[in-house]
Amino acid sequence: MGKIIALVDGSTYSESVCDHAAWVAKGKGWSVDILHVIGRRDESTDPRNLSGNIGLGARTALLHELAELDAQRAKLAQKRGRAILEDAVARVSADGVEAHSKLRMGDLVETLREMEAEADLVIVGKRGEAADFAMMHLGSNLERAVRSSTKPVLVASRAFQPVKKLLVAFDGGTSALKAVDHVARSELFAGLDIHLLTVGSESTAAKRGIEGAAALLKGAGYEVTSEIVAGEPDKVIADRAEAHDFDLLIMGAYGHSRIRNLFIGSTTTEMIRSCKVPVLLFR
Numbered sequence: 001m002g003k004i005i006a007l008v009d010g011s012t013y014s015e016s017v018c019d020h021a022a023w024v025a026k027g028k029g030w031s032v033d034i035l036h037v038i039g040r041r042d043e044s045t046d047p048r049n050l051s052g053n054i055g056l057g058a059r060t061a062l063l064h065e066l067a068e069l070d071a072q073r074a075k076l077a078q079k080r081g082r083a084i085l086e087d088a089v090a091r092v093s094a095d096g097v098e099a100h101s102k103l104r105m106g107d108l109v110e111t112l113r114e115m116e117a118e119a120d121l122v123i124v125g126k127r128g129e130a131a132d133f134a135m136m137h138l139g140s141n142l143e144r145a146v147r148s149s150t151k152p153v154l155v156a157s158r159a160f161q162p163v164k165k166l167l168v169a170f171d172g173g174t175s176a177l178k179a180v181d182h183v184a185r186s187e188l189f190a191g192l193d194i195h196l197l198t199v200g201s202e203s204t205a206a207k208r209g210i211e212g213a214a215a216l217l218k219g220a221g222y223e224v225t226s227e228i229v230a231g232e233p234d235k236v237i238a239d240r241a242e243a244h245d246f247d248l249l250i251m252g253a254y255g256h257s258r259i260r261n262l263f264i265g266s267t268t269t270e271m272i273r274s275c276k277v278p279v280l281l282f283r
Contacts, residue, residue: 002030002120005112006092007145009036010084012158013125018088019160020278021123022095027188031098034088035115036081038074038105078103109148116151123154126272142272146253146281152182153253155272155279166194167246167277169237172209175252179282180213183250184220196226197240199233238274246277253281 006021008014021032085101092099104111116122124145146153166189170176183189194217198210210226217224229236241249272279 002028003118004030004032004121004123005115005119006032006034006088007037007108007112007122007124008034008084008088009125010080011125013156014084014088015091016156016158016160017123017125018091020154020156021099022092022097023160023163024121024123024154024188025092025097025099026095028186030120031100032092033100033102033115033119034085034092035102035104035111036085036088037108037111038077038081038103039108078105109144112145113148116149119151121152121154122149123156125156126158146272150283152283153281155281157276157278161247161277163189163247164192165244165246165248166192167237167241167244167249168194168196168213169233169249169251170196170198170210170213171200171233171252172198172206173252175282177213177252179250179252179280180216182282184216184222190221192222194222194224195240195244195246196224197237198226198228199231199236200228201230202228234274241275241277248278248280249275250280251282253283 004021004025006017008017018034021034024030025032081103082101085103089099089101102115112122122145124142126142142155146155166183168180168183170180183194196210196214196217198206200206206228210228214224214226229240237249237251240246
């Protein structure tokens with residue numbers, strides 16, 4: 001049985017992450033591991049950094065007091081994490097999906113790397129707890145999760161909407177071909193309308209590529225429309241997604257060899273920022 005890792009942090013987007021996880025899991029017969037990671041204490045909170053150059057006796061007392069405060073904060077963080085997970089498991093399980101809570105302490109990327117080996121999909125909110133009101137800020141957890149994950153990543157929008165129409169951004173690359181192949185083979189999208197969109201010049205190669213993708217999807221039983229549009233990819237795709245009421249955008253992300261010092265491809269980054277619907281990314 002397949003497995004989903006759903007990352008929750010207690011933000012507004014956590015409920016959407018749970019709802020998207022339940023939708024995918026129910027459609028595929030998968031289980032869900034709901035993960036909450038408590039990050040390591042920032043170095044700036046180290047008691048030694050706060051004690052300064054005060055007298056020895058006072059410094060020792062302050063270090064002791066700060067250590068106790070730090071222990072209290074750690075206990076509160078664990079209690080909060082367990083409460084978040086309890087609510088998340090209840091929300092996913094209400095849809096008849098098998099869900100398990102996973103509370104971990106440490107680095108998000110390292111934890112995700114360890115856990116995703118047995119998973120088929122990672123789901124994360126578009127913005128985290130610290131970025132709910134920063135409309136153009138993705139949140140560090142999302143950036144790090146997408147950058148590091150080797151599995152498909154579903155970036156959940158603020159609220160879940162039933163998925164009926166798919167927009168597939170197709171550029172002919174390896175990851176885009178993988179995305180199309182996944183859709184063609186997936187029972188989750190069976191019966192949904194699909195629109196293929198290539199942004200760029202209407203060259204022979206572009207026509208051949210999008211026609212091949214359309215043929216693969218039609219062969220799998222889908223109703224498919226397609227178009228090639230000139231313009232900036234992130235703007236054109238976002239405009240199409242909003243103007244035509246698509247419920248999910250599917251696209252490829254750049255491979256790891258091109259993002260060693262960056263997030264992911266600039267087009268992908270802008271798409272996640274500007275698109276109001278969930279985005280399913282493939283490597």
